[in-house]
Amino acid sequence: MLVRFWGVRGSTPTPQPENMRYGGNTSCVEVRVDDTFYVFDCGTGFRNLGKHLAAQAGAVEAHIFISHFHWDHIQGIPFFSPLYENRDSRFLFYSSTRSGNVTLRDVLEDQMVAPYFPVDMNQMAARREFCEVREGRIALDGSCRITATLLNHPQGCLGFRMETRSGVLVYATDNEPGDAFFDKQVRTLAEGADVLIYDAQYLPDEYAAKRRGWGHSHWREAVNVVMESGARELVLFHHDPDHDDECIDRIVREAGNYYPRVRAASEGMEITL
Numbered sequence: 001m002l003v004r005f006w007g008v009r010g011s012t013p014t015p016q017p018e019n020m021r022y023g024g025n026t027s028c029v030e031v032r033v034d035d036t037f038y039v040f041d042c043g044t045g046f047r048n049l050g051k052h053l054a055a056q057a058g059a060v061e062a063h064i065f066i067s068h069f070h071w072d073h074i075q076g077i078p079f080f081s082p083l084y085e086n087r088d089s090r091f092l093f094y095s096s097t098r099s100g101n102v103t104l105r106d107v108l109e110d111q112m113v114a115p116y117f118p119v120d121m122n123q124m125a126a127r128r129e130f131c132e133v134r135e136g137r138i139a140l141d142g143s144c145r146i147t148a149t150l151l152n153h154p155q156g157c158l159g160f161r162m163e164t165r166s167g168v169l170v171y172a173t174d175n176e177p178g179d180a181f182f183d184k185q186v187r188t189l190a191e192g193a194d195v196l197i198y199d200a201q202y203l204p205d206e207y208a209a210k211r212r213g214w215g216h217s218h219w220r221e222a223v224n225v226v227m228e229s230g231a232r233e234l235v236l237f238h239h240d241p242d243h244d245d246e247c248i249d250r251i252v253r254e255a256g257n258y259y260p261r262v263r264a265a266s267e268g269m270e271i272t273l
């Protein structure tokens with residue numbers, strides 16, 4: 001399994017020099033398992049993943065899991081060039097609208113309706129399929145098992161657990177601690193994982209002072225989750241737009257005082273399992 005980070009920032013892109021070492025693009029993580037290609041979230045990092053794929057010859061097939069529909073998780077879709085280019089490419093989008101009134105296709109296409117974007121999804125040549133998922137196991141062919149769990153976030157969010165022969169990866173971002181039900185859910189999702197990618201948007205003080213109810217975690221809770229779930233390695237993710245590189249360095253140092261196997265996600269970082 002190869003995990004590659006294309007966007008690690010939370011909330012909004014931050015293309016300013018003091019954030020460049022960790023990166024300014026919003027959430028997007030690529031995972032390769034054998035010959036199958038998976039993506040978690042389509043923030044602005046998704047655009048660069050598209051450029052990387054377009055540089056390789058031939059059609060692409062990808063399973064794309066979207067945690068929820070806030071801008072920082074979908075905004076790269078209109079700029080993902082492989083969607084426009086090859087009729088033989090196939091992209092399967094998985095998420096939950098948690099609504100009987102609107103389809104997953106509508107939710108994703110509506111960000112491109114006039115006057116918000118100059119072209120609509122009909123301009124995309126590639127085959128697109130939209131799979132509404134529920135909590136629990138997601139039906140997939142291939143060499144891995146993926147389960148989804150609801151997290152504690154305004155308008156909902158899904159966390160994903162990916163089990164393969166080479167290891168277990170958990171992607172759980174946009175989750176606020178403090179609700180006993182959800183606190184247990186995320187620990188169960190992360191149980192025994194080799195790598196836990198987890199929302200560490202805030203500093204603990206910042207969270208306590210003015211960010212309660214915003215739907216995010218802080219690095220100290222990320223440490224609690226990795227330790228209490230028995231996961232092996234913690235990857236801090238969804239960095240706050242106002243946390244520059246030095247701030248994230250400090251977070252990693254402090255978190256490392258509690259748990260040794262911790263690092264912060266950065267654009268271009270790769271993990272092999």
Ligand SMILES: [Zn+2]
Binds near residue numbers: 073
């Ligand atoms: Zn987010």
Ligand SMILES: [Zn+2]
Binds near residue numbers: 174
């Ligand atoms: Zn969100």
